[in-house]
Amino acid sequence: MGGKRIKKDKRQKREDYRAAMKRDDISELPRKKFYRQRAHANPFSDHQLIYPPHPDQMDWSSLYPHYIVENKPQNQKDQPPPSQPSSQTVSGESPVYSDNDSTPEPPALRRISKDVEVADIGCGFGGLLIALAPTMPDTLILGLEIRVSVTQFVEDRIKALRAQSLAQSETEGGDAAPAGLYRNVGVLRANTMKFLPNFFRKAQLSKVFICFPDPHFKARKHKQRIVSATLASEYAYVLRAGGIVYTITDVPDLHEWMVQHFDAHPSFERVGEVEQEADPCVGIMRTETEEGKKVERHKGAKHVALFRRLEDPEW
Amino acid sequence: MILPYHLVKVCGDAVFIAKGSDIHAFTSNFEHVSTWKYPVQQPIVESKAPSTETPESPAQDGPPTKRRRVEPKKDKASNGHQTESKNGQHKSKKAAQYDVPANERPFVQGLYATGDGRHLVAITGSDKTVWVFEHSGGGNIKLLSQRWAHTYTNPHLLGFVSLNMVPRAMPKRPCSLTFTRDNLTILAADKFGDVYALPLVPSSTPTAETTPDPIATGTPTTTQPPSRSETPSTPNPSAFRPQADAFTVHTKRNLKALENQKISLGRRALQEQLNRPQFELTLLLGHVSMLTYIAVGTAPSTTAECKTREYIITADRDEHIRVSRGMPQAHIIEGFCLGHEDFVSRLCVAPGGREEVLISGGGDDDLFVWDWVGSRLLSKAAVFEHVKKFPGSEKLTKIAVTRILACEWDDGIGVFVTVENITAIFFYELLPDNTLAYREAIPVPGYPLDIDVLNASGTTTKEPRLIVPLCMKSDMANSSVITMSRCGEERWKWEPIEDMPVGDDVNISETELGKIFFSTETLRKLSDFD
Numbered sequence: 038m039g040g041k042r043i044k045k046d047k048r049q050k051r052e053d054y055r056a057a058m059k060r061d062d063i064s065e066l067p068r069k070k071f072y073r074q075r076a077h078a079n080p081f082s083d084h085q086l087i088y089p090p091h092p093d094q095m096d097w098s099s100l101y102p103h104y105i106v107e108n109k110p111q112n113q114k115d116q117p118p119p120s121q122p123s124s125q126t127v128s129g130e131s132p133v134y135s136d137n138d139s140t141p142e143p144p145a146l147r148r149i150s151k152d153v154e155v156a157d158i159g160c161g162f163g164g165l166l167i168a169l170a171p172t173m174p175d176t177l178i179l180g181l182e183i184r185v186s187v188t189q190f191v192e193d194r195i196k197a198l199r200a201q202s203l204a205q206s207e208t209e210g211g212d213a214a215p216a217g218l219y220r221n222v223g224v225l226r227a228n229t230m231k232f233l234p235n236f237f238r239k240a241q242l243s244k245v246f247i248c249f250p251d252p253h254f255k256a257r258k259h260k261q262r263i264v265s266a267t268l269a270s271e272y273a274y275v276l277r278a279g280g281i282v283y284t285i286t287d288v289p290d291l292h293e294w295m296v297q298h299f300d301a302h303p304s305f306e307r308v309g310e311v312e313q314e315a316d317p318c319v320g321i322m323r324t325e326t327e328e329g330k331k332v333e334r335h336k337g338a339k340h341v342a343l344f345r346r347l348e349d350p351e352w
Numbered sequence: 353m354i355l356p357y358h359l360v361k362v363c364g365d366a367v368f369i370a371k372g373s374d375i376h377a378f379t380s381n382f383e384h385v386s387t388w389k390y391p392v393q394q395p396i397v398e399s400k401a402p403s404t405e406t407p408e409s410p411a412q413d414g415p416p417t418k419r420r421r422v423e424p425k426k427d428k429a430s431n432g433h434q435t436e437s438k439n440g441q442h443k444s445k446k447a448a449q450y451d452v453p454a455n456e457r458p459f460v461q462g463l464y465a466t467g468d469g470r471h472l473v474a475i476t477g478s479d480k481t482v483w484v485f486e487h488s489g490g491g492n493i494k495l496l497s498q499r500w501a502h503t504y505t506n507p508h509l510l511g512f513v514s515l516n517m518v519p520r521a522m523p524k525r526p527c528s529l530t531f532t533r534d535n536l537t538i539l540a541a542d543k544f545g546d547v548y549a550l551p552l553v554p555s556s557t558p559t560a561e562t563t564p565d566p567i568a569t570g571t572p573t574t575t576q577p578p579s580r581s582e583t584p585s586t587p588n589p590s591a592f593r594p595q596a597d598a599f600t601v602h603t604k605r606n607l608k609a610l611e612n613q614k615i616s617l618g619r620r621a622l623q624e625q626l627n628r629p630q631f632e633l634t635l636l637l638g639h640v641s642m643l644t645y646i647a648v649g650t651a652p653s654t655t656a657e658c659k660t661r662e663y664i665i666t667a668d669r670d671e672h673i674r675v676s677r678g679m680p681q682a683h684i685i686e687g688f689c690l691g692h693e694d695f696v697s698r699l700c701v702a703p704g705g706r707e708e709v710l711i712s713g714g715g716d717d718d719l720f721v722w723d724w725v726g727s728r729l730l731s732k733a734a735v736f737e738h739v740k741k742f743p744g745s746e747k748l749t750k751i752a753v754t755r756i757l758a759c760e761w762d763d764g765i766g767v768f769v770t771v772e773n774i775t776a777i778f779f780y781e782l783l784p785d786n787t788l789a790y791r792e793a794i795p796v797p798g799y800p801l802d803i804d805v806l807n808a809s810g811t812t813t814k815e816p817r818l819i820v821p822l823c824m825k826s827d828m829a830n831s832s833v834i835t836m837s838r839c840g841e842e843r844w845k846w847e848p849i850e851d852m853p854v855g856d857d858v859n860i861s862e863t864e865l866g867k868i869f870f871s872t873e874t875l876r877k878l879s880d881f882d
């Protein structure tokens with residue numbers, strides 16, 4: 038029937054659009070309407086996720102191509118290396134970890150010169166990542182998002198922004214312009230509730246952002262919340278001593294819930310208000326996330342809480 | 353079809369073998385001592401509210417929130433004195449789960465012995481209950497309960513279970529349990545990823561009182577023996593407990609008080625309260641994944657030279673092996689042993705002074721050998737490769753490891769591995785260089801469902817004997833338990849244990865039998881076949 042055809046056309050349009058966005062040189066920013074997806078993905082189901090069995094087997098080179106450490110010296114310095122060819126595609130996403138079953142020896146990973154240090158858990162459409170990137174240009178930032186098309190949106194957004202920034206620095210010319218922003222930011226599709234330790238080693242991160250997480254109001258859905266006593270242990274595991282968990286939400290109950298769980302966890306202490314407000318990341322978190330903007334439009338309250346990872350006691 | 357004997361546990365100088373919901377006790381010479389039968393008349397299970405349980409399939413991972421609907425109709429019936437057997441519908445659900453219409457008794461799903469052999473612990477599956485028995489030696493066991501219980505040495509009296517007896521039903525179905533090294537605490541890992549500590553022997557008086565409205569405050573009381581809170585730098589260990597998971601001891605009076613607040617609390621909140629266990633239970637750690645196995649290992653303390661520290665090692669369906677500190681610092685994750693690419697179903701900490709070595713197996717082709725303290729892979733040993741060479745298995749494409757048993761053997765460490773649906777036991781040796789040397793596939797006359805080892809104590813011959821319950825599938829009448837020992841290189845002799853007690857038999861279809869006793873493969877993720 039007619040309805041069906043319209044639906045198909047719509048899907049076709051979406052696919053065409055997103056295929057076009059895949060081109061490397063594209064500098065047009067992606068449009069959200071082609072990437073919308075239903076609000077929730079069940080974190081308990083298997084999905085079809087790609088993740089490395091061990092952080093050492095994670096191929097970061099396709100996410101941060103400008104940081105690749107070349108084994109052989111190369112001549113072109115300013116040229117970004119070609120992005121990793123797609124060897125395996127699962128449900129439309131581009132692979133970041135290629136699992137090559139047929140060859141006994143996995144191809145050597147292309148190493149990058151730095152480790153990811155900042156993670157945005159459930160990054161949504163990536164507003165925080167984009168805003169953070171220029172403020173810490175020497176730090177690798179990673180967004181993690183469970184929804185496929187939302188992740189794709191952020192990936193395309195980063196690609197476009199990188200291209201724009203590069204073009205700008207070229208036209209403005211010389212050494213004055215920045216060498217190209219957004220090279221330090223990447224995004225991955227992942228279920229962080231299950232697979233955080235597959236991507237990050239112990240104490241690898243200095244900052245973890247949990248911005249406007251899904252509230253899961255119903256009590257029987259509380260187990261799906263991205264903050265819990267047991268998950269706090271995993272955030273503590275990936276964070277180094279002194280590292281910070283940033284939380285923000287417009288839902289008072291959820292704010293209380295997060296405070297209660299991190300406060301009760303012996304590995305964390307709440308960061309005082311003075312220090313909190315002095316942290317530039319807090320301002321960015323308030324204003325730059327998509328959810329934060331939405332709350333702003335509705336003139337809602339935003340509740341912020343920061344927690345510091347403490348040194349582990351002796352054992 | 354009749355049920356096979358499916359679990360075996362050596363406990364001190366005795367051997368316990370489970371079949372269906374019965375546990376048979378034997379001396380080390382396999383003389384039958386007694387049989388414990390799951391109480392026919394269901395005891396009061398105050399902590400359980402009916403109707404929230406849905407049939408669970410092992411492949412189901414994580415809380416099946418959608419299916420966990422509280423049906424308002426049955427809500428009316430839920431009060432603190434609800435007995436499960438009153439609820440006909442619940443009964444039929446349970447029956448449907450096993451498809452054993454004539455029998456509502458949950459099967460024994462796990463059988464464990466404390467290190468000192470003085471306690472035997474059983475898990476029964478569908479009612480999520482942990483049963484603790486005191487073992488006075490020679491196979492004589494006495495059921496301990498949460499509050500108070502008659503002592504039963506005569507198995508024939510077991511039908512008369514006092515209504516005061518309250519077994520400990522866990523919030524979620526336990527998958528595996530183990531004990532702290534002092535044998536005082538049970539560590540139970542469940543299907544929804546959480547690990548709880550509960551005292552092996554529950555205090556006889558439910559001392560801890562909670563506020564009448566634990567939902568709002570949820571402040572638990574005594575949770576750990578004082579001796580465990582020895583680390584001064586650890587904040588109040590009870591602080592590590594979220595409100596929603598704050599369990600504590602509730603007296604009947606409290607439940608009454610709760611009931612009176614029914615209206616103000618709202619139905620669902622009350623339901624949740626009633627769902628909480630009425631005994632001492634502490635949430636230690638959790639994965640967002642189904643846990644498959646839990647083990648405890650010890651390692652030298654990083655600070656005090658002479659001291660050792662305990663660690664909790666947990667494995668899940670999502671390929672993870674996690675190493676956490678023991679109590680009271682179980683909230684600290686020390687590391688992960690990562691490398692498996694399919695589910696992990698079994699862990700085994702090496703015996704014989706090799707405790708720093710962990711062997712793991714599951715849906716992968718290989719066994720993994722770990723330095724679990726350093727989160728380091730030491731070696732791998734092929735299993736699939738050897739299974740494929742086993743007659744009749746040439747066409748297999750995947751395997752599921754079901755058991756890994758390591759024991760001192762011929763001045764070394766023998767490792768015995770069983771694989772689902774393979775009529776053999778795979779024998780390896782853990783070498784001093786931390787590799788597993790494959791020795792042989794020992795054919796057995798049936799599918800091994802479990803394995804344990806008996807070191808014939810009191811005799812000078814050190815030769816250990818394996819005890820293996822076998823399932824015949826097609827010829828159930830021949831299901832048996834065999835003992836195996838080695839007589840010379842590559843030569844094994846086995847013999848069935850004679851005169852096994854039969855018990856009343858349950859009719860079970862072959863499909864159902866497969867679902868219950870051959871379900872490890874269902875841990876594999878479907879996407880793997882794509």
Ligand SMILES: C[S@@+](CC[C@H](N)C(=O)[O-])C[C@H]1O[C@@H](n2cnc3c(N)ncnc32)[C@H](O)[C@@H]1O
Pocket residue numbers: 076077078080158159160161162163164181182183184187227228229230231247248249250251263326327328329
């Ligand atoms: C309400 S949105 C907030 C997005 C963004 N942080 C912001 O502030 O605009 C929450 C996001 O978390 C994602 N999410 C939920 N559970 C997740 C999980 N287990 N792993 C990764 N992402 C998850 C959701 O898909 C959703 O995009």
